[in-house]
Amino acid sequence: MKKLYIDATLPFRWGPHPPVGIPRVETALIRQALRREAPPIGFFIVDPQGRGQMLDDAELRYLRRLVDGELPQPTGGGDSSYLARLLKALSIMQAAPFAFGREFDRVAAIFVSGSEKRRGLKFQLSKTLIRLFKLVKSCRRQRRADTKDPLQDAGAVCFLSSASVHEIAAKKPAGAIKCNVFTIMHDLIPIDFPQFVGPHHARNFVRNTAWQLENSNLLVCVSKYTADRVRCRAMASDPGRVPLTAVASPGAFLKESVADRKVPAERPTGRRKFVLYCSTIEIRKNHILLFKVWHRLVPVLGDRLPTLVLCGRWGWMYDELVAFMAAHPELREHIQFRSNLTDAELADLYRDAEFSVYPSAVEGWGLGAAECLDFGLPVLISDAPSLTEATQGLMPTIPAQDVEAWCAAVAKACTDPNWLAQLREKIASRYRPIREQDFFATIVDHVAALGPSDPGRQSHRPKPMAMEARRRPSGLGAEQPAFRRVDR
Structure with a gap:
């Protein structure tokens, strides 16, 4: 298999607070990649200009503690003063090698202000203070030395996180990506059901999905349902350029994270x-x-x-x-x-x-x-x-x-x-739980199927539509007790 690189942008953007939904799935992928001993896997982030930058040793150590949940988090502290909670949030930000994203700003502001609904003057003030601190830290940070960009390595396969797909699709950086790319397709809900999201998010999602369909060599879907929707979207977008589509069901992973x-x-x-x-x-x-x-x-x-x-x-x-x-x-x-x-x-x-x-x-x-x-x-x-x-x-x-x-x-x-x-x-x-390592191994198997001679994005002939996950748990298709309308 080609050299494998994993994009760690999402957990760095998410920051040290409990991951949910998409961040939990992508964090599990990164955690298992970090634990793999051979063959070695490289880790990188995508900068604001859409370029890949390899992590150094200190950043890798921080990433390990981050995905293992070993860093201080903006949780608890109900009996602490406003100032104490603010200082805790700022100290968490100060210790990080990169600036966290907007979701951490909101979570930290909730922690500091105590406003769960993300509303009110106290919440807005807290969020403003947190973002001002982030701005000052960014201005004072030393410029990061340029490193190898794995996205420009034609002999590599790179996983791109949902956060990086969003950045690259929005900014369209100069220079084509030369590596083979795979991404995780979590759903197409903003496209199929736009009434459930705001119009701005829906527009961004359509743009990001179009980029994935055009530039990914492999789309790993979290369910058969999502894979079916992705196939339909890919065929409707460009029947002559259909990425390889595979299923790797992610399980849940929470129980494993608290197993000890x-x-x-x-x-x-x-x-x-x-x-x-x-x-x-x-x-x-x-x-x-x-x-x-x-x-x-x-x-x-x-x-x-x-x-x-x-x-x-x-x-x-x-x-x-x-x-x-x-x-x-x-x-x-x-x-x-x-x-x-x-x-x-x-x-x-x-x-x-x-x-x-x-x-x-x-x-x-x-x-x-x-x-x-x-x-x-x-x-x-x-x-x-x-x-x-x-x-x-x-x-x-x-x-x-x-x-x-x-x-x-x-x-x-x-x-x-x-x-x-x-x-x-x-x-x-x-019930057959899906372990993190099985989820990761299934993805690696799908990546290996790309092969050393994968034609990449230059090919416009249709590719095989889907591969079934090799470690699919038993029990699918069992009876489903259903409740229907009753007169009361």
């Missing part, structure tokens, strides 16, 4: 039961359906209805949720919001929940649903195809917009302990 932590032998008692939904709070994730379900079930089930714990960062287009809560203030006793959690705290929620819900309208993979099964937690999922794939066909499936069916399913889970026990047993006996 001691956990209680028994689940805690004496506190109210809760149902968990771990997801960014945004319109696509369909939280409004759960609000309506809990609103209907509170008077029916009373104390038998567990608290709904919504674990995730506030994202965008959630005004309907705020309005619904304002119109039904009694729900505040039954719905809790948790955000800015460490991986260990999130793992505890998965261990302690009665069951989970995942009503998302559409997903590229369904990381949160897979995380549930990793911890043996039953999860009620929507009929989004990738969620069935992520849960290996083992969990009950309910139409994403069918409030009555969701009421029936949640009520059954709350009142039928035997049914929940059967679901837990099904997970224990039939």
Whole structure:
């Protein structure tokens, strides 16, 4: 196989706070690449001009600690003063070899200000201070010496992160990329379902995807569903230039990241039961359906209805949720919001929940649903195809917009302990977790299939459309218990 280089731009941009979604998947890839001993793998970043720069030894050491979660993070500190939290955030930034991206600015501002919804004067002031510090640090940093650019190595294969694809597609740097490129395709949701994202994000996504289809030799898709959508998009864009498309399902990875932590032998008692939904709070994730379900079930089930714990960062287009809560203030006793959690705290929620819900309208993979099964937690999922794939066909499936069916399913889970026990047993006996190293090995196998004589981007003849992941877990295609509308 050609020399392999891995782009570490995304974790450096993300910074030392718990990764979610796409950053968690790409961080897992980098973590496993760092642990590989032979053949050696090179690591680089893409600078603002779109050029690759190899990491030096000090930067590699920082990267190892970053992806292993060993660095201080802007979490906790609820009893600390505003100044103490601000100084902690600035010290984290000062210790980094590169400037973090805007998402770290927002997370650090939430930590400093205590404003989870990313709104208000205190939050804006905190974010401004953090970005001013970043600007001053960037001005004072010594110019980095030029290094080898692996993107210009015709004998190399380079992984480009989603962050770097965004930069390169936006700035279109001079000089063609000479290496073979592979990228991870997480979804095409902003193209297929633009109503779930803002117009600016949708435009950027269309541009980035077009660049990937034109310049990638291999597109690694996180699910069969995503691979099908990518194939359709590639054929519609240019039937004569279709990159090799492969599937490497990423599993979940959270449980592995906290595997060395001691956990209680028994689940805690004496506190109210809760149902968990771990997801960014945004319109696509369909939280409004759960609000309506809990609103209907509170008077029916009373104390038998567990608290709904919504674990995730506030994202965008959630005004309907705020309005619904304002119109039904009694729900505040039954719905809790948790955000800015460490991986260990999130793992505890998965261990302690009665069951989970995942009503998302559409997903590229369904990381949160897979995380549930990793911890043996039953999860009620929507009929989004990738969620069935992520849960290996083992969990009950309910139409994403069918409030009555969701009421029936949640009520059954709350009142039928035997049914929940059967679901837990099904997970224990039939679920096959996807380990990080297997995910990485599958990607390496796909990269090796490019071969030393791959024609690259100069070829305009169609290439093979897809390769199946060699380590696909068993259980896919199993029966899917479904809930339909019922009269109540």
